[in-house]
Amino acid sequence: MASGACDVCDKKTIFGRHIRHRHGGRWERKAPKKSRQLKPNINKQRVFIDGTWKRLNICTRCLRTLSKSV
Numbered sequence: 001m002a003s004g005a006c007d008v009c010d011k012k013t014i015f016g017r018h019i020r021h022r023h024g025g026r027w028e029r030k031a032p033k034k035s036r037q038l039k040p041n042i043n044k045q046r047v048f049i050d051g052t053w054k055r056l057n058i059c060t061r062c063l064r065t066l067s068k069s070v
Contacts, residue, residue, distance in 0.1 A: 002042040006059040008066075011040045 005012040018034045041060045046053050058066075 002044040002057040004039060004042065005057065006040060006042060006062055007056045008058055008062040011059050011061075013040070014038050 014037075016036055016038050018036045019031050020034075021031050042057050043060065043063065045056055045058050045063060047056050047058065047066065048054075
């Protein structure tokens, strides 16, 4: 399993809120909130860099950009 951070762009897990926008009831303007994790899509790939093969934990966005430049 790949680690939680990209070796190329240093994208890592960030934290946010899940807000359930339900209506009605006594607390009409008070939406319940929960914390959640937003994880990047990280893959373990062999990449040809500077004439050698290196194994990187790389996000799919960087992988797409890398394949466009080749």
